[in-house]
Amino acid sequence: MEQRLHRIHVRTTGRGLVAITEPVLRWVAAQGVVTGLLTLWCRHTSCSLLVQENASPEVRDDLEAFFRRLVPEGTALYRHDDEGPDDMPAHIRAALTQTQLSIPVAEGRPVLGTWQGLYLWEHRAAPHRREIVLHLIGAAAPP
Amino acid sequence: MEQRLHRIHVRTTGRGLVAITEPVLRWVAAQGVVTGLLTLWCRHTSCSLLVQENASPEVRDDLEAFFRRLVPEGTALYRHDDEGPDDMPAHIRAALTQTQLSIPVAEGRPVLGTWQGLYLWEHRAAPHRREIVLHLIGAAAPP
Amino acid sequence: MEQRLHRIHVRTTGRGLVAITEPVLRWVAAQGVVTGLLTLWCRHTSCSLLVQENASPEVRDDLEAFFRRLVPEGTALYRHDDEGPDDMPAHIRAALTQTQLSIPVAEGRPVLGTWQGLYLWEHRAAPHRREIVLHLIGAAAPP
Numbered sequence: 001m002e003q004r005l006h007r008i009h010v011r012t013t014g015r016g017l018v019a020i021t022e023p024v025l026r027w028v029a030a031q032g033v034v035t036g037l038l039t040l041w042c043r044h045t046s047c048s049l050l051v052q053e054n055a056s057p058e059v060r061d062d063l064e065a066f067f068r069r070l071v072p073e074g075t076a077l078y079r080h081d082d083e084g085p086d087d088m089p090a091h092i093r094a095a096l097t098q099t100q101l102s103i104p105v106a107e108g109r110p111v112l113g114t115w116q117g118l119y120l121w122e123h124r125a126a127p128h129r130r131e132i133v134l135h136l137i138g139a140a141a142p143p
Numbered sequence: 144m145e146q147r148l149h150r151i152h153v154r155t156t157g158r159g160l161v162a163i164t165e166p167v168l169r170w171v172a173a174q175g176v177v178t179g180l181l182t183l184w185c186r187h188t189s190c191s192l193l194v195q196e197n198a199s200p201e202v203r204d205d206l207e208a209f210f211r212r213l214v215p216e217g218t219a220l221y222r223h224d225d226e227g228p229d230d231m232p233a234h235i236r237a238a239l240t241q242t243q244l245s246i247p248v249a250e251g252r253p254v255l256g257t258w259q260g261l262y263l264w265e266h267r268a269a270p271h272r273r274e275i276v277l278h279l280i281g282a283a284a285p286p
Numbered sequence: 287m288e289q290r291l292h293r294i295h296v297r298t299t300g301r302g303l304v305a306i307t308e309p310v311l312r313w314v315a316a317q318g319v320v321t322g323l324l325t326l327w328c329r330h331t332s333c334s335l336l337v338q339e340n341a342s343p344e345v346r347d348d349l350e351a352f353f354r355r356l357v358p359e360g361t362a363l364y365r366h367d368d369e370g371p372d373d374m375p376a377h378i379r380a381a382l383t384q385t386q387l388s389i390p391v392a393e394g395r396p397v398l399g400t401w402q403g404l405y406l407w408e409h410r411a412a413p414h415r416r417e418i419v420l421h422l423i424g425a426a427a428p429p
Contacts, residue, residue: 001144001280001287003321003429005392035146037182037278039323041390043399045339051242053188053234058223062231063238066214066221071352078352080344088348091339095349095383097238099337099402102245102388104184104278106148111276113186116242133397135323135390137280137287137423143146144287144423178289180325180421194385196331196377201366205374206381209357209364240381245388247327247421249291254419256329259385280423286289 004031004136011129012122015068015086017050017060020132021118027134028110036105036138040118043131046090047122048097054117067093067123083124090123097121105138147174147279154272155265158211158229160193160203163275164261170277171253179248179281183261186274189233190265191240197260210236210266233266240264248281290317290422297415298408301354301372303336303346306418307404313420314396322391322424326404329417332376333408334383340403353379353409376409383407391424 008023028038042049053059071089075081078088101118103110112118120130151166171181185192196202214232218224221231244261246253255261263273294309314324328335339345357375361367364374387404389396398404406416 003425005321005390005429035148037180037280037323039388039390041388041397043397043402045337045399045401050238051188052238056223056225058221059231059234062221062223063235066235070213070356078344078348080342080348082342088345091345092349092352095336095338098241098384100388102182102184102243104148104182104276106276106278111184111186113188113274115188116186131399133390133392137323139146143148178291180323180423193381194331195381199366199368201364202374202377205364205366206378209378213356241384245325245327245386247291247325247419249419249421254327254329256331256417258331259329282289286291 001139006134008132009129010120013127014125015122016064017119017121019117020120024118025109028105028136031136032140033105033136033138034108034140035143036136037102038105038110039102039135040100041133042099043133045094046124047120047130048094048099049101050097050119050121051116052119053115055115086125093123144282149277151275152272153263156270157268158265159207160262160264162260163263167261168252171248171279174279175283176248176279176281177251177283178286179279180245181248181253182245182278184276185242186276188237189267190263190273191237191242192244193240193262193264194259195262196258198258229268236266287425292420294418294420295415296406299413300411301408302350303405303407305403306406310404311395314391314422317422318426319391319422319424320394320426321429322422323388324391324396325388325421326386327419328385329419331380332410333406333416334380334385335387336383336405336407337402338405339401341401372411379409
């Protein structure tokens with residue numbers, strides 16, 4: 001059994017989904033692990049990880065619009081606004097989604113479904129540089 | 144240390160929770176792993192995984208009703224409706240719940256609490272056949 | 287490769303976040319695992335796990351207030367009220383957050399970001415004693 005660790009950095013351009021499927025799959029493919037478990041950990045509390053439809057950009061737009069309605073900005077709603085009106089809504093959106101994903105690896109690749117893509121979801125209005133830790137545990141042989 | 148991979152298929156009858164605790168526990172029990180980590184991965188973006196109360200059917204009905212109110216159908220709300228009015232609400236409901244669960248295994252069984260059951264949550268109105276990948280890593284001995 | 291299992295118990299004082307970062311990090315530090323994967327499993331369906339900002343108490347208050355508005359109590363809303371008006375809202379709040387977290391371990395410690403803290407989120411109005419299972423798999427050497 002072997003382990004691998006890696007970090008990827010993602011530049012965001014304000015609220016919305018950034019696809020990370022490709023760099024994640026590329027890194028896994030280079031590790032020589034045939035069967036295992038891949039874990040992604042997002043090191044922030046105002047962005048999150050999401051598995052979603054990878055085909056239609058409209059799905060991403062609708063998701064972002066729904067979450068803006070669900071978690072509105074507004075000075076009367078929150079006590080915490082140290083970093084502006086999008087600060088507390090960003091924390092709530094992160095609480096409603098995922099900081100971590102673990103995906104089984106079979107035949108050398110994560111077992112994503114045909115339509116599943118991996119995304120970093122930026123919840124802050126301004127661009128940020130985000131860090132995701134990748135951990136892979138597994139073996140070079142089938143189970 | 145050993146690994147196991149398995150796939151289970153679940154037939155749904157439209158929106159609502161389908162219990163999967165029993166087939167999951169049965170598979171784990173047959174693997175001879177005493178201590179380990181079990182991961183469930185749902186290979187879809189319009190259904191999800193849920194841990195919930197396994198005693199009262201009312202809890203499942205209330206959960207389904209709450210999510211229908213939280214994520215309403217409506218042509219004015221979403222741009223993405225390729226597969227009908229339940230298409231985009233299904234993606235949002237999946238984003239608000241889990242695509243993956245990892246459960247420690249101790250003394251040969253997942254450490255579910257007394258009242259915890261595992262469910263596949265179908266978010267589409269029509270019946271579907273869904274696939275869940277199970278991954279188990281662990282050892283035949285106590286830690 | 288080695289594994290460790292542990293259980294921690296948390297006393298809550300009604301709805302709200304209880305910090306668990308310190309006992310979790312302390313246990314990991316004592317295991318002699320340099321590279322690995324730590325999993326936390328909450329054995330209940332009316333409280334959950336959360337990764338959130340560890341600096342400002344206002345964030346925790348705002349989170350709690352938002353979830354009370356999002357999932358209101360009310361006899362007309364739910365059929366399940368065996369344990370009182372906070373019973374079904376607690377199950378819904380748990381469904382909207384996490385029962386499990388898996389965190390990569392590097393250089394002997396979980397890779398939490400600077401501002402990330404680990405919390406148990408009590409969703410019931412009354413105090414409870416809650417149980418979290420910790421599982422660690424890894425090795426005493428770098429990858």
